[in-house]
Amino acid sequence: MNEGWIECVPNFSEGRRAEVIDALREAIAGVPGVWILDTHTDADHNRSVITFAGPASAVEEAAFAAIRLAAERIDLEQHRGQHPRIGATDVVPFVPLAGARLEDCVALARRLGQRVGDELGIPVYLYEAAATRPDRRNLEDIRRGEYEGLRMAIETDPGRAPDFGPPRLGPAGATVIGARPPLIAFNVYLTTPDVEIARNVARAVRHSSGGLRFVKALGLEVDGRAQVSMNLTDYTQTPLARVVELVRREAARHGVGIERSELVGLIPQQAMIDAAAWYLQLEGFDARQILETRLDAARDEAPGEPGFLDRLADGSPTPGGGSAAASAAAMGAALAGMVARLTIGKKKYAEVEARMRAMAAAADDLRRRLTLAVDQDAEAFEDVLRAMRMPQTTEAEKTVRAEALERATRQAARVPLGVALAAADVAELAAEAAEIGNRNAISDAATAVAMARAAAESAALNVRLNAQSLADRAVVADWEQALEAARRRIDDADRRAREAFQARLGIG
Numbered sequence: 001m002n003e004g005w006i007e008c009v010p011n012f013s014e015g016r017r018a019e020v021i022d023a024l025r026e027a028i029a030g031v032p033g034v035w036i037l038d039t040h041t042d043a044d045h046n047r048s049v050i051t052f053a054g055p056a057s058a059v060e061e062a063a064f065a066a067i068r069l070a071a072e073r074i075d076l077e078q079h080r081g082q083h084p085r086i087g088a089t090d091v092v093p094f095v096p097l098a099g100a101r102l103e104d105c106v107a108l109a110r111r112l113g114q115r116v117g118d119e120l121g122i123p124v125y126l127y128e129a130a131a132t133r134p135d136r137r138n139l140e141d142i143r144r145g146e147y148e149g150l151r152m153a154i155e156t157d158p159g160r161a162p163d164f165g166p167p168r169l170g171p172a173g174a175t176v177i178g179a180r181p182p183l184i185a186f187n188v189y190l191t192t193p194d195v196e197i198a199r200n201v202a203r204a205v206r207h208s209s210g211g212l213r214f215v216k217a218l219g220l221e222v223d224g225r226a227q228v229s230m231n232l233t234d235y236t237q238t239p240l241a242r243v244v245e246l247v248r249r250e251a252a253r254h255g256v257g258i259e260r261s262e263l264v265g266l267i268p269q270q271a272m273i274d275a276a277a278w279y280l281q282l283e284g285f286d287a288r289q290i291l292e293t294r295l296d297a298a299r300d301e302a303p304g305e306p307g308f309l310d311r312l313a314d315g316s317p318t319p320g321g322g323s324a325a326a327s328a329a330a331m332g333a334a335l336a337g338m339v340a341r342l343t344i345g346k347k348k349y350a351e352v353e354a355r356m357r358a359m360a361a362a363a364d365d366l367r368r369r370l371t372l373a374v375d376q377d378a379e380a381f382e383d384v385l386r387a388m389r390m391p392q393t394t395e396a397e398k399t400v401r402a403e404a405l406e407r408a409t410r411q412a413a414r415v416p417l418g419v420a421l422a423a424a425d426v427a428e429l430a431a432e433a434a435e436i437g438n439r440n441a442i443s444d445a446a447t448a449v450a451m452a453r454a455a456a457e458s459a460a461l462n463v464r465l466n467a468q469s470l471a472d473r474a475v476v477a478d479w480e481q482a483l484e485a486a487r488r489r490i491d492d493a494d495r496r497a498r499e500a501f502q503a504r505l506g507i508g
Helices: 018-029 056-073 102-120 146-156 195-205 240-253 269-280 291-301 306-313 321-343 347-388 395-436 439-467 473-505
Strands: 005-008 035-042 047-055 089-096 124-128 175-179 184-190 215-222 225-232 258-264
Touching (some): 018 047, 035 258, 056 089, 089 102, 102 124, 102 175, 184 195, 195 215, 195 225, 195 240, 240 258, 321 395, 347 395, 395 439, 439 473
Parallel strands (some): 124 175
Antiparallel strands (some): 005 047, 005 089, 184 225, 184 258
16 A cells, blocks of 8 residues: 655754765665655754655654664764754654655654664654653753753653653763654854844744744854754744744844845745745735746646657667656556546545545655656766766775765665655555546556556666666665565556456456
């Protein structure tokens, strides 16, 4: 059965050692089905935020692998940085995306929390929607006193006892795990080095001090500038533009202004649209007036992708078979969504309408992910080509080239592996559509299964081609197991679709 997609945004207490940050990315990307969306690193904060997403089971494995690695490589006794922290992996929020609910993220947070406490011996606190106590909903309350303050309190104060794991801190500290809606992490730099001004502005802006609802803020010194570091927990209620203008006004009271701002991680598109419309004072603005939005809609409505097919045929190595596999799986997902929508609203299928709505959303999510993979596969192979072109005159150059080629080849295999796993999701979704969806569209559901099978088999060829040159044979063995599991799922989905086709239409 297809899982909803969940975003994970872990914050690690390391922003200066590139080799540790790269290792954390490798640990996350090494889990099949996970997609790294963004990496933000800040040396002054000595902190990195790696944003990734995928099905719940894959996201859980990736988060656990990263927490384990961070515990091995980051020592809080040695760590110094501007940002408050209590752990090597400081905080791990899960955010529901298409096809997932906040309740799914809560269950995931609690499951992972217990696993981290039991298997890694790291104290875990649950926060936000996953909190088991009202005084632990807010991250800043849990992080009070930071690592140094918590080190003694966790052993002596029953109120600071963790939800999971031992009541004592090791060099990896403690980890806060939770579930929440999308959040915007946003920093504003002021035209002054005076951190006290930033603290005053933060006090005026944050909700806990009487400022704006859904805004958390701290005043820090970063890069020789006073910084107001903020989290917007609900941008639909407190828009980004309103926050910026209050910061500007409060800064002006102290005789300073805004020098620049920055995002930490990703931001919902609607938040940027809302900010642009507010500043431009656009009356009656509709997001469909954005050129790219209209173009995307036109592409979705178009019967084919001639631009992509032209590029596929033009004789260049990219895009190639991996991109074609992703495109085929995306078409299968589109067909599954079509069958669901042809079922919705029909009296004859009223009893399955709720399920069809969920299936349509899941199919749309799969289609978006697979469409993204079309370009990701081409980009991954371009990275392989760049690594192959690196100089190898000296032994040192040969070592650097070999390491770069290994990393690039791994990624070039991971992308089609993710496509194969997503294709299995498409096949299962389409098989269910064949069984309970609109009978008049059953051939479309069966076609979706066939497209998914072709995509998975094609993607598997690309995984194995890249895997043959990798030094790490253990990870290759894991990939083979994942591919075999995907193949079995598709075999079962194909059988279900054929049986439904025959039973519902009387055609063999």
